[in-house]
Amino acid sequence: MRSKALAQKADSPVVIAVNLGSMLGSKMVKDNFGVEGGDVAIGAHILMRLALDDEFESKSGGYFDNNLGYFSTPHLDALEVNKSEEIVNGIKKF
Numbered sequence: 001m002r003s004k005a006l007a008q009k010a011d012s013p014v015v016i017a018v019n020l021g022s023m024l025g026s027k028m029v030k031d032n033f034g035v036e037g038g039d040v041a042i043g044a045h046i047l048m049r050l051a052l053d054d055e056f057e058s059k060s061g062g063y064f065d066n067n068l069g070y071f072s073t074p075h076l077d078a079l080e081v082n083k084s085e086e087i088v089n090g091i092k093k094f
Contacts, residue, residue: 001077001084007061014048014060017074021066042066 003017004084007070028045029037046066050056063074 001087004061004074004078005065005084005088012060013042014057016056016059016061017051017063017078018046019063019067020046 003015005018007015009072021038023035023037023041024041024043025037029035043066046064050064059071062071063078065072073079089091
């Protein structure tokens with residue numbers, strides 16, 4: 001929601017929400033799920049691509065799902081402008 005709202009500002013750089021990939025081999029995954037997880041480079045690779053590759057310039061406000069390997073639809077709440085504005089502007093505290 002925050003990424004989409006930021007991307008809509010006139011002076012915003014390209015802003016993309018990213019699911020780096022489920023169950024990457026981080027300490028959090030190991031401690032909380034008891035599994036080793038996948039190679040953390042999977043998440044790092046997509047961040048580098050998104051930051052450096054011109055093909056993503058027109059994708060500002062999008063959601064990239066690295067599990068799927070492409071841009072996807074975010075949670076339905078993220079598509080509701082009023083909910084996004086409430087969260088971004090701090091009107092509602094969750």
